[in-house]
Amino acid sequence: MLANLSRDNEHMVVERQDEDLAGDWYIQVLLRQNNTYQLEYRDGVAAEHYQTQTISQEKVLRALLGWAAGTSEWRKEFMWNNISSTFGPSEAKVAADPTA
Secondary structure, three states: OOOOOEOOEOEEEEEOOOOOOOOEEEEEEEEOOOOOEEEEEEEEOHHHEEEEEEOOHHHHHHHHHHHHHOOOHHHHHOOOEEOHHHHOOOHHHHHHOOOO
């Protein structure tokens, strides 16, 4: 799937479905217009949503495979930015005050 990303098919998402894990667990890749890869992952809640960019398809592939295998080593190859603020109020704040 990664090798087939193109201008007409620039995005892919891999989700983890597990009844024991609350929230959304996924990793996604976007092939940007400048031929770089935007890689994001989310560990359950919006507060744990991270993003990075790379030119290396090989590093993205290692990240996808490592994430799917449930290891953490793949994270070390990148400088991650927490982008949770782009998703609005934190889920904890919404839980404490549903009108937020």
